[in-house]
Amino acid sequence: MSQTTTEDTATGTGASPAPVAARKKVALSEGKKAERRLGWLLCAPAALTMIAVTGWPILYSLLLSMQRFDLKFPDRTEWIWFDNYVTVLSSPYWWNAVWVTVVLTVVTVAIELVLGMSLALIMHRALVGRGIVRTTTLIPYGIVTVVAAFSWRFAWTPGTGYLAEALGGDPVLTEKVPALIVVSIAEIWKTTPFMALLLMAGLALVPDDLLKAAAMDGASGWQRFIKITVPIMKPAILVALLFRTLDAFRIFDNLFVLTAGSQGTSSVSMLTYNNLIKGLNLGIGSTMSVLIFIMVAIIAFVFIKLFGTAAPGSDDGGKR
Amino acid sequence: MGATRRYRLAAGVGAAMLAAGTLTACGSGDQGITVNVYKYPQENFQAIVDACNAKAGGRYNIVYNKLPREADGQREQMVRRLAAEDDSMDVLGLDVTWTAELAKAGWIKEFTGSVKSQVESGTLKTPLDTATYEGKLYGAPDNTNVQLLWYRSDLVPTPPKTWDEMISMAEALVAEGKPGQIVGQGKQYEGLVVLYNTLVNSNGGTILDENGTKAVVDDKAVEALAALKKLATSKAIDPSFSNAAEDNARLAMENGNAAFQLNWPYVYAAAQKKPDFAKNFKWAPYPTVSGEQSKVTVGGINYAVSNYTTKPNESFDAVLCLRSAESQKLAALKDGVPPTIEAVYDEPEMAEAYPMRDDIKETLKNASVRPRTPAYQNVSTVISTILSPPAGIDPQATADRLRKELQDALDSKGVLP
Numbered sequence: 144m145s146q147t148t149t150e151d152t153a154t155g156t157g158a159s160p161a162p163v164a165a166r167k168k169v170a171l172s173e174g175k176k177a178e179r180r181l182g183w184l185l186c187a188p189a190a191l192t193m194i195a196v197t198g199w200p201i202l203y204s205l206l207l208s209m210q211r212f213d214l215k216f217p218d219r220t221e222w223i224w225f226d227n228y229v230t231v232l233s234s235p236y237w238w239n240a241v242w243v244t245v246v247l248t249v250v251t252v253a254i255e256l257v258l259g260m261s262l263a264l265i266m267h268r269a270l271v272g273r274g275i276v277r278t279t280t281l282i283p284y285g286i287v288t289v290v291a292a293f294s295w296r297f298a299w300t301p302g303t304g305y306l307a308e309a310l311g312g313d314p315v316l317t318e319k320v321p322a323l324i325v326v327s328i329a330e331i332w333k334t335t336p337f338m339a340l341l342l343m344a345g346l347a348l349v350p351d352d353l354l355k356a357a358a359m360d361g362a363s364g365w366q367r368f369i370k371i372t373v374p375i376m377k378p379a380i381l382v383a384l385l386f387r388t389l390d391a392f393r394i395f396d397n398l399f400v401l402t403a404g405s406q407g408t409s410s411v412s413m414l415t416y417n418n419l420i421k422g423l424n425l426g427i428g429s430t431m432s433v434l435i436f437i438m439v440a441i442i443a444f445v446f447i448k449l450f451g452t453a454a455p456g457s458d459d460g461g462k463r
Numbered sequence: 464m465g466a467t468r469r470y471r472l473a474a475g476v477g478a479a480m481l482a483a484g485t486l487t488a489c490g491s492g493d494q495g496i497t498v499n500v501y502k503y504p505q506e507n508f509q510a511i512v513d514a515c516n517a518k519a520g521g522r523y524n525i526v527y528n529k530l531p532r533e534a535d536g537q538r539e540q541m542v543r544r545l546a547a548e549d550d551s552m553d554v555l556g557l558d559v560t561w562t563a564e565l566a567k568a569g570w571i572k573e574f575t576g577s578v579k580s581q582v583e584s585g586t587l588k589t590p591l592d593t594a595t596y597e598g599k600l601y602g603a604p605d606n607t608n609v610q611l612l613w614y615r616s617d618l619v620p621t622p623p624k625t626w627d628e629m630i631s632m633a634e635a636l637v638a639e640g641k642p643g644q645i646v647g648q649g650k651q652y653e654g655l656v657v658l659y660n661t662l663v664n665s666n667g668g669t670i671l672d673e674n675g676t677k678a679v680v681d682d683k684a685v686e687a688l689a690a691l692k693k694l695a696t697s698k699a700i701d702p703s704f705s706n707a708a709e710d711n712a713r714l715a716m717e718n719g720n721a722a723f724q725l726n727w728p729y730v731y732a733a734a735q736k737k738p739d740f741a742k743n744f745k746w747a748p749y750p751t752v753s754g755e756q757s758k759v760t761v762g763g764i765n766y767a768v769s770n771y772t773t774k775p776n777e778s779f780d781a782v783l784c785l786r787s788a789e790s791q792k793l794a795a796l797k798d799g800v801p802p803t804i805e806a807v808y809d810e811p812e813m814a815e816a817y818p819m820r821d822d823i824k825e826t827l828k829n830a831s832v833r834p835r836t837p838a839y840q841n842v843s844t845v846i847s848t849i850l851s852p853p854a855g856i857d858p859q860a861t862a863d864r865l866r867k868e869l870q871d872a873l874d875s876k877g878v879l880p
Binding site for chain 1: 535539542543546564567568569650651652702703705706714715718837838840841844848851852875876877878879880
């Protein structure tokens with residue numbers, strides 16, 4: 144490469160002297176080299192710390208997932224390669240947890256998107272008491288999840304709870320489907336404000352003039368929303384959906400408090416916790432962590448593909 | 464120049480802070496050897512600790528560190544720290560079911576020599592069994608526990624002797640429109656395992672073999688499943704049975720819904736706060752399943768000494784003091800936990816605070832231990848998951864599933880639900 148460039152300059156075709164000169168400077172100047180080295184040295188502590196605190200644990204859990212590694216039986220540790228993956232992937236508990244997680248994610252995120260959008264529109268359009276509207280909307284998000292989950296649990300427990308009494312005193316948290324509905328309600332109640340907040344930021348991008356012009360042309364409110372607001376907001380919607388989907392997929396705290404995974408309501412995170420922390424089976428637990436990591440990566444990938452150019456990070460995002 | 468001076472100043476301040484840190488560390492060392500005890504939140508335990516510290520005369524100083532209230536939380540904290548070889552834990556208050564796991568993992572020390580003989584002398588056999596794994600003693604029984612049948616004497620003149628009798632008496636009461644429900648622990652957790660283990664052992668069945676390496680679940684254990692199902696599907700069962708833990712059962716009975724309760728003796732002390740309820744609140748031995756005396760599952764706490772302690776001698780001595788007859792009497796009188804040293808039951812003060820002491824002692828002599836295996840946590844989780852909800856049990860099919868998944872759990876092959 145460098146030879147051709149020198150040749151080019153030597154023949155003096157004059158195609159692009161400026162970049163060549165710049166490249167030469169990079170290659171030659173001692174000062175630049177030293178600066179670059181300094182740059183690397185300055186980055187090194189941060190980079191090494193990152194490797195130590197994120198890279199190594201990821202690698203370590205990969206290694207653990209290929210061993211029989213049970214703290215209860217320290218003398219039985221051995222390399223079993225992919226046996227743990229076979230065990231986990233052939234376990235009905237794992238697939239039940241995957242389905243529970245997927246259903247919870249899809250249902251809660253879909254409802255949150257609709258509710259969040261309405262809330263965002265209300266907050267955006269509120270003429271009087273804008274501050275109060277926004278504050279009250281955000282209250283659920285400001286409450287610690289575990290505390291909120293405990294109040295949900297008491298509310299749904301017959302004898303102590305008003306919600307259980309209102310619905311005839313059935314112990315809803317003791318059956319799979321009702322319990323999952325309660326968990327979904329708790330999740331939606333808790334995180335819709337977050338969705339609304341992100342969407343409101345997107346709404347601010349929509350120029351009022353455009354909406355007014357469309358109204359002049361006779362577009363109805365719904366048409367204006369679908370044809371103007373939503374397309375302009377697309378990047379904001381994507382970010383909100385991506386954040387919430389990845390978050391919802393890792394649901395743990397609400398489930399931990401409300402059902403503790405009983406009656407087949409474990410999510411994948413809950414199941415991993417049970418095997419890793421309670422069961423002390425580092426092999427199986429790490430296998431599950433790796434599988435969750437892969438699933439989360441797939442979700443992120445699918446989102447980027449689906450939304451294509453509107454994805455964050457793609458330069459022509461504003462192209463419409 | 465100015466910058467250098469500022470730097471020197473900062474370094475000086477830093478050095479001073481480090482030095483101060485070392486000084487304080489030395490300061491605490493001068494008061495003698497600290498023995499850190501980790502135990503569940505027991506209301507009057509500090510008094511026992513203080514008494515032992517006074518007796519030690521400065522040789523060691525016991526510090527009581529409270530673990531979380533829930534058993535799972537207690538185990539998690541200890542296990543996590545032991546796995547990391549934490550040397551700041553010396554004495555551990557273990558639930559009776561954790562001995563095998565911690566012993567096998569090499570996290571707790573064996574009791575040998577004179578300490579062992581001191582622990583064994585005068586101690587009831589079943590609690591000692593819970594502290595023994597593969598023939599070695601790994602714990603010193605502190606308190607023990609067995610469930611009794613609690614009933615309302617205004618509704619039930621004579622307590623039922625058998626399981627079936629209890630169910631039919633309760634159903635008759637409910638049919639008359641009286642509060643005749645049976646309450647107990649049917650939630651998917653350890654309490655359900657305790658109930659099932661009692662039924663299996665009383666019926667002469669086995670869940671795991673003697674070494675805790677093979678899942679058996681024999682015919683007698685299948686019959687126990689049928690007995691549990693009969694209770695759970697009875698008209699007299701508490702409607703929230705499948706989500707009830709100890710306290711839910713206690714409250715359901717105190718609120719006047721139930722005539723029968725299967726629960727630990729702590730409900731007696733709690734009931735005394737409601738005199739109207741307490742005057743009719745009576746107890747009887749656990750109803751039998753097979754006709755012979757029931758073998759009720761034993762609970763309780765054993766003291767173990769961490770393998771990573773830096774002061775084993777003081778720790779073993781502290782254990783001996785914390786579980787001495789005197790300490791156990793105090794705990795029994797103040798906190799209502801049954802002693803493990805037989806002689807304590809005969810102390811005169813026990814009669815008043817502990818009117819059911821004879822029934823407890825008799826039950827204890829014929830009590831049963833939960834399966835002893837390092838994988839107990841997994842075994843317990845598998846059992847409570849498969850048995851939940853108890854009304855959905857299909858004895859033969861449930862037993863087959865139990866056998867398969869218990870074996871996987873013992874081989875650390877299975878996925879924990």
